[in-house]
Amino acid sequence: MPNRRQFLTMTAGLVLAAGRWPAVLAQGSETATAFVASTGDKLVAVVNGPGTLAEKRRQLTQIVDGAVDVDTIAQFCLGRFWRQATPAQQKSYVELFHRVLVTNITAKVGEYKGVKFTIGRSRAQDDDEIVSSLVERPNNPPTNVDWVVSNPTHNPKIIDVLAEGTSLRLTQRSDYASYLSHNNYDVAALIAAMRQQAEQNKE
């Protein structure tokens, strides 16, 4: 049992540790905000910049690869079926997911020239940091977009995007779950459908 001095030392240590939390959180918040701002600026610069559509897609793919934790999102979107998939299926699925995600992001590149990105406030949620932004695209009402950033202090990566409160990964997970439930819960069928979709949306 700790004596009084040890107890006081422990208490002081806890108080000091607790006192450090706001600083750590603030640091995570600043890093996450700077990370999202820089990623958003890069995306906007490519979309609004010169270059052919093919070049823009190549540049956007690089940005997505560097800033988004695609593997974690992919695994989340497959839900309980991730465990049921064979290692080969998991590999094919992640590859296709990556392709589909990049295609979806870049699909409308040509039409969004003139896009504006304004960074807002951020807030902590569990271990993640959520950074708010306002995205303005020509011909579209301004959209509130929240970026969920994991490991905000050390290795920030985007793990979800919330457009007007709707989560990209939750929506994607519902889509896949529904497809699987109507196709005998067969992961191979999902992979085939994703492959077909990726081919269709290539251009």
Place this chain on the structure above:
Amino acid sequence: MRFVPRLPTMLSRTLRCCGTVGLLAGLLAGCATPPPADNPDAVAEFKQTNDPLEPTNRVFYAVNNGLDTVILRPAALVYRAVVPTPVRTGVHHVLNNLGTPVQLANDLLEAKPHRAGNTTMRFLINSTVGLLGVLDVAKGWGYPDHDADFGMTLAGWGVPEGPFLFLPVLGPTDPRDTAGFAVDIALDPFTWVGGDNEWRRVFDWTRYGLSALDGRERVLDSLDQVKKTALDPYATFRSLYRQHRQGQIDEMRNADQPSAPGQGSQPAGADQNK
């Protein structure tokens, strides 16, 4: 906020007709078959999805989607091409302003005095300085818009959403929001004033037609994107609808609480799309 049109006689007739078709479709399509009990994960998922009428809902989704493809989407594309953006924005503001009384009633029923004050100020400012609602002057003066309808009010009172529904004309909904839609029509002063004459019918149909065009035009790109990228667009719309409504309800619950979490998360310019 969601625009709630007065239900003109013809629309009511259409709904009755669709209801009959729906009944037939329901009899033909029936209810969703639960997965076998020896697959507990699938059973849990089935319960969580809470869409026992899925086969019927999918029939209505197909019908609505067909009507949208041949009528509403092309009309919205023409509307976007022909009407300049500032005029479309003005139309959106006028429609929003006409919906203010219903919004105010719901703010009060939700016991949100700060929001009710905002709504009142918005109506007074935008109806006068804002030239009958064409300009949203109030937002710049510190009175931002927000969502309020009776479906949200019921949620605030603790009424559960119930199973997912996809209804003709109305689209994705649930029993709570369907009841809310009907009550909002009753709460709308335009339902009760003006009598039944030619001008009244012109006003109703102009308001209804413009709100359909405005609403559809604003989601042209988003809906195209969902249809293009989803493997199961119906399930995707179901998820999006529920998440969006939950987001509106959470925002309403956190409103009028200065230190409420999430309130400070709105970026500058939030609510601009309302």
